[in-house]
Amino acid sequence: MKNKWPKILSIMVLIICLALAWMEFTGRLSAGSFKAWFLVMSIVYFIAAALSVSQKPAS
Amino acid sequence: MAFDLSGIAARMDRLYEFDREPVTPDKFKKGVLFASIFAGEHVAATEFVIGAFFVLHGLKATDLIFGLLLGNLLAVLSWTFLCAPIAVSTRLTLYWYLRKIAGPGVTFIYNVANAFLYCILAGAMISVSATAVGLAFGLKVPGLNDILPTNALWVLVCLGLGFLFTLLAILGFEKLGRFAEVASPWIFLCFIAGALVTLPKLGVRPDFSNFWEVATSQIWNGIATAGQQQFNFWHVVFFAWFCNLAMHVGLSDMALFRYAKKWTYGLYSAFGMYTGHFLAWICSGVMVAAIGREMHPGKMAFEALGLAGAAAVMLAGWTTANPTLYRAGLALQTVTGWPRWKITLVAGLVTSVLSCFPLFFMKLLDYVAIYGLVLMPIGAVVFTEHWIFPKLGIPRYQAESKKQVFNWKVLLVWVGSLLFALILPVHLYFRWLPGYLFALAFYLVLNLGSRKSEERTRP
Numbered sequence: 001m002k003n004k005w006p007k008i009l010s011i012m013v014l015i016i017c018l019a020l021a022w023m024e025f026t027g028r029l030s031a032g033s034f035k036a037w038f039l040v041m042s043i044v045y046f047i048a049a050a051l052s053v054s055q056k057p058a059s
Numbered sequence: 060m061a062f063d064l065s066g067i068a069a070r071m072d073r074l075y076e077f078d079r080e081p082v083t084p085d086k087f088k089k090g091v092l093f094a095s096i097f098a099g100e101h102v103a104a105t106e107f108v109i110g111a112f113f114v115l116h117g118l119k120a121t122d123l124i125f126g127l128l129l130g131n132l133l134a135v136l137s138w139t140f141l142c143a144p145i146a147v148s149t150r151l152t153l154y155w156y157l158r159k160i161a162g163p164g165v166t167f168i169y170n171v172a173n174a175f176l177y178c179i180l181a182g183a184m185i186s187v188s189a190t191a192v193g194l195a196f197g198l199k200v201p202g203l204n205d206i207l208p209t210n211a212l213w214v215l216v217c218l219g220l221g222f223l224f225t226l227l228a229i230l231g232f233e234k235l236g237r238f239a240e241v242a243s244p245w246i247f248l249c250f251i252a253g254a255l256v257t258l259p260k261l262g263v264r265p266d267f268s269n270f271w272e273v274a275t276s277q278i279w280n281g282i283a284t285a286g287q288q289q290f291n292f293w294h295v296v297f298f299a300w301f302c303n304l305a306m307h308v309g310l311s312d313m314a315l316f317r318y319a320k321k322w323t324y325g326l327y328s329a330f331g332m333y334t335g336h337f338l339a340w341i342c343s344g345v346m347v348a349a350i351g352r353e354m355h356p357g358k359m360a361f362e363a364l365g366l367a368g369a370a371a372v373m374l375a376g377w378t379t380a381n382p383t384l385y386r387a388g389l390a391l392q393t394v395t396g397w398p399r400w401k402i403t404l405v406a407g408l409v410t411s412v413l414s415c416f417p418l419f420f421m422k423l424l425d426y427v428a429i430y431g432l433v434l435m436p437i438g439a440v441v442f443t444e445h446w447i448f449p450k451l452g453i454p455r456y457q458a459e460s461k462k463q464v465f466n467w468k469v470l471l472v473w474v475g476s477l478l479f480a481l482i483l484p485v486h487l488y489f490r491w492l493p494g495y496l497f498a499l500a501f502y503l504v505l506n507l508g509s510r511k512s513e514e515r516t517r518p
Contacts, residue, residue: 014244014245014248017245017248017252018248018251018252020252021251021252021255021256022255024255024256025255025256025258025259025265026265027259027265031256034256034365035364035365035366035367036365038252038364038365038367039365039366039367042245042367042370045245046241046242046245049241049244049245050238050241052241053237053240053241054237
């Protein structure tokens with residue numbers, strides 16, 4: 001059965017990335033911390049999204 | 060003839076054999092797929108450049124917003140009322156439909172023209188990626204008016220990236236195509252996040268209370284950068300409309316819409332237009348304003364998002380250049396008959412060399428206009444043949460019925476309407492529409508004689 005968790009995780013990570021940007025915009029996160037966390041979350045996103053896409057049958 | 064045209068035509072047919080038959084109802088796709096394809100395709104490396112150029116061309120904020128709303132609407136309507144109905148009615152790709160109308164000789168010329176234009180576009184995308192990779196080496200990006208490469212490092216980075224992209228395109232398009240699927244939502248997020256974190260640098264308060272004031276005074280303030288032409292509302296409307304001219308008015312997206320259940324699926328193109336060609340263009344405008352209006356996509360994303368931003372520009376360039384290289388290789392394969400890897404390598408090498416010339420990247424807006432303009436007359440010919448010929452009793456598909464290699468009328472209309480557009484005393488952006496109407500009328504006039512001769516020969 002197809003595992004939906006990678007897809008859910010990838011969507012959640014994108015939302016977290018957006019939340020991080022909002023926190024930087026409102027001054028609750030420094031630019032340096034934002035850039036570091038954004039990079040980490042981006043890597044997590046690519047791993048989750050790649051897993052999600054690899055489960056799809058080739059068209 | 061110096062080369063064997065029938066051999067080339069046979070090779071072209073073999074190459075496109077898999078989509079020769081009209082799509083059957085069991086292959087129709089859901090609307091959501093069209094929405095996702097459009098949303099993914101229209102968030103690309105070009106968006107980093109186009110939105111930024113709108114700032115450099117001194118647009119006012121209201122002109123930009125209303126211009127983009129209208130121009131993108133016209134683009135969506137072009138997909139819906141021009142491209143999708145013909146695709147749904149024929150269930151064929153433009154390649155096969157044009158072959159019936161214009162003959163294999165014209166489709167061959169169309170393929171070669173398309174491949175050449177694709178190579179230039181891919182070259183511009185490699186240049187965009189080079190601005191991001193070059194950050195690591197302190198690369199000096201060429202200026203807005205530079206035509207030739209300005210330094211050896213720029214050439215080295217462009218060639219290096221070009222070879223890398225070519226190698227990846229040769230190794231496997233399928234898997235890389237899937238990678239693009241993964242990357243596009245993240246690249247779109249990078250546009251939004253990059254613009255959001257850039258706003259405080261421009262003085263926008265966290266409650267957005269002075270956003271409009273900052274937008275109109277520091278971003279789209281109506282003052283063009285030195286050496287850049289002043290744009291207004293109509294430039295934006297026409298640019299947004301013709302940005303994908305070859306796809307909608309030029310009908311190359313028939314390949315996509317032949318899978319649509321009904322022609323109204325053309326409306327799904329709005330998912331690409333109002334994300335990529337509206338939000339992403341606005342976001343890149345915000346980012347370029349924060350780096351002193353310097354045309355440096357790598358720097359503007361890096362300043363906003365750090366390493367992830369530079370990676371976004373690099374990946375956006377790659378995911379755009381990759382399918383473009385693939386398509387160019389596919390089109391050129393028909394001419395040479397060489398294996399895919401060899402022709403992709405040649406196309407990649409040519410593209411890599413082109414990417415060294417900043418002309419294509421720094422004049423991207425003009426290039427996009429020319430790209431659409433060159434292929435637009437073919438869309439006019441197909442539209443006339445499909446919708447107007449039956450109403451006037453003019454026989455359709457004469458090239459097919461008469462087994463013509465070249466339908467000279469189509470070639471004449473193609474060249475004639477381009478010459479007509481060339482001599483029009485208006486801005487480049489406004490030439491395609493009169494050129495399109497001219498092509499429609501010219502093709503119709505050339506074929507009125509066929510109706511009479513058919514009537515005369517009728518018993």
